Amino acid sequence: MSNPIAIGSVAELLAHAKAMESEALERYLDLAEQMEVHHNPEVAELFRKMARVERKHVEKILERVGDKDLPHIPPWEYQWLGEEAAEAIASEDVHYLMTPHHALTLALGAERRAFGFYARVVETVEPGELLELARELMEEEREHVALIEAWLAKVPEPADDWAEDPDPPLLQE
Numbered sequence: 001m002s003n004p005i006a007i008g009s010v011a012e013l014l015a016h017a018k019a020m021e022s023e024a025l026e027r028y029l030d031l032a033e034q035m036e037v038h039h040n041p042e043v044a045e046l047f048r049k050m051a052r053v054e055r056k057h058v059e060k061i062l063e064r065v066g067d068k069d070l071p072h073i074p075p076w077e078y079q080w081l082g083e084e085a086a087e088a089i090a091s092e093d094v095h096y097l098m099t100p101h102h103a104l105t106l107a108l109g110a111e112r113r114a115f116g117f118y119a120r121v122v123e124t125v126e127p128g129e130l131l132e133l134a135r136e137l138m139e140e141e142r143e144h145v146a147l148i149e150a151w152l153a154k155v156p157e158p159a160d161d162w163a164e165d166p167d168p169p170l171l172q173e
Helices: 010-037 041-065 100-124 129-153
Strands: none
Touching: 010 041, 010 100, 010 129, 041 100, 100 129
16 A cells, blocks of 8 residues: 555544644635735635634544643654645645636645545554544545535636736736
8 A cells, every 4th residue: 555644543643633624724824815915805715714614623623632632743744645734735736816716626635635634544544443533534524525516516617818917916126
């Protein structure tokens, strides 16, 4: 199996889940601010809405944690399938003229990566409480994928010339 994940406890999986959802929340807030700077309020509001959704996910994880202590995991020891948390949207994938369709496509990719992360955990852990939690988190991400797919089906696809800017930004020298 490629990219094995070595998560050995419920607390460790919850630490990963909290980190993943927190990173997604912060990234959406950053992207919303970027879109505001570039006078793209429609996409900025969409990213803010996604941030609110992610904030609820963080709160749900924290409710699961309760008064238990989560292990401290140094950033380089997280068991992500890639270089970043699964639900984080890469800043380089964002364009200042992107449309809601683009933003939702990026969000869909993030939710699919989160599903893939939990699916990999399900494949690699032994039966028990950890496996049950991994399955539950995987199913939650499956629901998120379905919600984003439904949302995406309601927004128009961008025109072919969506990235043409008659007044492009200039770099200061």
